[in-house]
Amino acid sequence: MKIGVRVKLLLLLIILIALASGIYAYGIRNNRYIELSYRDFLNHIDEDLVDEVEFNNRAKLKGKLRDGQYFITDNPRTENFKEHLLLYNVNVIEGDNRAIVGQAAGIALILFGIGALAYILNRNSPKQAEKEMAIMSKVDAEGTTSRRITFDDVAGNEEAKDSLKELIDFIGDPEKYNRYGARLPRGVLLYGPPGTGKTLLAKALAGEANVPFYAVSGSDFIQVYAGLGASRIRELFKRAKDSGKSVIFIDEIDALGKKRNASGGSGGSEEADRTLNALLTEMSGFKGNEGIIVMAATNRMDTLDEALLRPGRFDRQIEISLPDVNARLAILELHSKNKPVSRKVDLKNIALETIYFSGAQLENLMNESAMLAARQRADNITMKHINQAYFTVLVGEEKKDRRSITSEDKRITAYHEAGHALVAKKICKDNRVTKVSIIPSTKGMGGFSLNIPPDRMYQTKKDIMNNIMIALGGRAAEELVLGMDNITTGASSDLQKATEMVLSMIGNYGMDDEIGLMNYNVALNSNLDTGTLLMERAKKFLDKLYVETKEVLQCNKEYLDAIAAKLLVEESLSEEELNRILLD
Numbered sequence: 248m249k250i251g252v253r254v255k256l257l258l259l260l261i262i263l264i265a266l267a268s269g270i271y272a273y274g275i276r277n278n279r280y281i282e283l284s285y286r287d288f289l290n291h292i293d294e295d296l297v298d299e300v301e302f303n304n305r306a307k308l309k310g311k312l313r314d315g316q317y318f319i320t321d322n323p324r325t326e327n328f329k330e331h332l333l334l335y336n337v338n339v340i341e342g343d344n345r346a347i348v349g350q351a352a353g354i355a356l357i358l359f360g361i362g363a364l365a366y367i368l369n370r371n372s373p374k375q376a377e378k379e380m381a382i383m384s385k386v387d388a389e390g391t392t393s394r395r396i397t398f399d400d401v402a403g404n405e406e407a408k409d410s411l412k413e414l415i416d417f418i419g420d421p422e423k424y425n426r427y428g429a430r431l432p433r434g435v436l437l438y439g440p441p442g443t444g445k446t447l448l449a450k451a452l453a454g455e456a457n458v459p460f461y462a463v464s465g466s467d468f469i470q471v472y473a474g475l476g477a478s479r480i481r482e483l484f485k486r487a488k489d490s491g492k493s494v495i496f497i498d499e500i501d502a503l504g505k506k507r508n509a510s511g512g513s514g515g516s517e518e519a520d521r522t523l524n525a526l527l528t529e530m531s532g533f534k535g536n537e538g539i540i541v542m543a544a545t546n547r548m549d550t551l552d553e554a555l556l557r558p559g560r561f562d563r564q565i566e567i568s569l570p571d572v573n574a575r576l577a578i579l580e581l582h583s584k585n586k587p588v589s590r591k592v593d594l595k596n597i598a599l600e601t602i603y604f605s606g607a608q609l610e611n612l613m614n615e616s617a618m619l620a621a622r623q624r625a626d627n628i629t630m631k632h633i634n635q636a637y638f639t640v641l642v643g644e645e646k647k648d649r650r651s652i653t654s655e656d657k658r659i660t661a662y663h664e665a666g667h668a669l670v671a672k673k674i675c676k677d678n679r680v681t682k683v684s685i686i687p688s689t690k691g692m693g694g695f696s697l698n699i700p701p702d703r704m705y706q707t708k709k710d711i712m713n714n715i716m717i718a719l720g721g722r723a724a725e726e727l728v729l730g731m732d733n734i735t736t737g738a739s740s741d742l743q744k745a746t747e748m749v750l751s752m753i754g755n756y757g758m759d760d761e762i763g764l765m766n767y768n769v770a771l772n773s774n775l776d777t778g779t780l781l782m783e784r785a786k787k788f789l790d791k792l793y794v795e796t797k798e799v800l801q802c803n804k805e806y807l808d809a810i811a812a813k814l815l816v817e818e819s820l821s822e823e824e825l826n827r828i829l830l831d
Contacts, residue, residue, distance in 0.1 A: 666724025
């Protein structure tokens with residue numbers, strides 16, 4: 248019997264007992280007795296008003312009148328009293344017998360409930376529990392070799408693919424490495440931002456090696472039942488070993504592999520510790536080179552326990568980063584193969600404009616474009632569809648109902664977005680502002696200014712300070728045009744971004760002369776009181792950069808007014824239109 252069925256039966260039993268008890272209590276509550284004197288009792292007998300009497304040897308008698316009213320009176324305890332009652336057509340009931348029967352029924356009900364409860368609980372005997380654990384420990388992973396994915400299906404990530412390709416030879420011919428006494432890596436950890444293709448690379452490795460692929464998630468092993476997570480780990484590795492050569496892939500491994508603290512406990516519970524220990528044991532328990540590779544993926548490598556990262560466990564750690572412009576072009580070409588894309592579509596230009604896009608976002612971009620084209624029954628996917636999908640992915644769909652937006656709200660939004668765009672164009676010559684809009688979106692944005700920085704590997708201190716000033720440009724424009732008393736809540740997300748950037752700059756990257764090279768994340772994790780100094784320096788930086796931002800806008804006030812005025816008429820401006828205004 249399944250656990251859910253037993254729980255339902257238990258609840259049903261509890262409800263029945265409660266219902267029976269309620270009915271019994273309701274009956275007692277409504278059977279209220281009135282006190283009759285013995286003389287009135289005799290008069291009621293003479294008038295044939297008494298229906299029944301509970302006859303007993305107690306000091307009081309209970310009975311019921313013919314109108315249904317219950318009463319209580321004195322018991323005369325005479326020898327011929329019972330005969331007297333019978334002569335007047337009164338039903339005589341042996342009260343003690345009724346009480347005994349009632350008590351017996353109550354005891355029987357309780358015994359029945361206890362027996363039923365014991366039966367239900369007995370179903371959860373050790374053998375039954377073991378059987379259920381064996382059933383539940385079956386991991387939902389398929390070791391199938393159908394519909395193979397290869398490295399040809401993975402665009403970009405060339406360095407990661409090169410690192411993985413030699414593992415294909417290891418899986419196919421492990422004996423070659425045994426002859427040289429080489430111990431091949433037991434585990435490969437792929438880490439990086441979400442959507443960069445970590446799962447796809449693991450599938451491609453199994454596809455290239457033509458071996459079964461066992462894919463699970465770290466959350467599959469986090470269970471409330473003692474020992475079940477560890478049992479699932481053992482079951483997974485057993486199935487992989489039974490298949491021979493194979494690839495085991497654990498996605499989001501940080502769910503089960505979090506760091507354990509110095510006292511021996513992990514961030515979770517004893518059950519989490521058992522599950523992690525089972526994984527460590529299984530990874531250390533391979534006998535020789537069996538042709539089994541354990542792969543895992545995470546975007547939070549800093550949270551993983553050190554025991555997972557040591558040699559003999561996840562020997563290799565490969566970063567899967569966001570694609571550069573060439574990789575983005577390759578990904579766009581890959582996801583355009585089976586789509587009717589117009590020849591006029593410039594994928595190279597799209598790759599340039601999609602900086603910081605992950606592979607998953609690029610796939611979503613092309614999919615949204617295809618859906619838009621299909622909805623409009625177009626012959627091909629054009630740049631119009633791609634541009635619309637691009638802004639949908641970034642800021643959401645355009646809001647259709649704008650009746651609640653007043654002309655003053657539009658004016659505030661126009662100056663706010665013009666402030667962002669103007670600061671970006673004036674202080675970052677290499678940045679592109681591809682679109683400025685005051686059209687509200689379904690994601691809650693009143694408008695947006697799309698600023699695209701150059702594709703670089705690193706950010707300089709000057710780059711970060713410029714980005715902070717761009718983020719502050721909207722609020723600075725509001726204050727400059729509307730006055731300090733009329734600034735709005737529209738800059739809340741901008742201020743959040745600016746604060747995050749300045750805290751990272753001085754607390755993580757060591758870019759402040761006074762703070763120095765100390766990393767505040769390490770200091771905070773060491774329970775050192777460093778927050779006051781960090782906050783003071785962050786506030787000083789933000790105040791200084793905000794003053795500089797207002798100066799940039801003040802010096803270019805005529806351009807700010809011109810951009811805002813054009814936005815109020817057109818609602819959105821392209822990069823060419825913005826450049827035209829700034830050249831006038």
